[in-house]
Amino acid sequence: MQKKCRYCAGVFDGNAASECCCAECEKKYRSFSQYYKKYKTLFYCLIGVILALILVPVFYRPAQICAPIALVLMGLTLFVFPFGTIGNNRKKGIKKTVFQVRALAVVALALGIGFGIYMLVRML
């Protein structure tokens, strides 16, 4: 039976119960799942805080400084908890998803810091 490895997304021959191509992937897949289960509540809370920080300046313009703070916080959150979406994890494999989410996190962090410095310089 042809299956796709949940971790590396490689195609392998396995039975209905197997989810990964090798013991190594199996181990990494399990530890990622455990990490996700342990921190998903915290992760979603942080995402909520970030969305609130993004929305505040929409209603209260002087709070524009919230935007770069939200970007920095988003970068840090996604780097530490590179969960992506579960659907995405299944299709591409966790390995690739983690890499892509971390790359996005670094971009968000850099943009947030750059944007924050720009705003501070303009305020002075």
Ligand SMILES: [Zn+2]
């Ligand atoms: Zn694999």
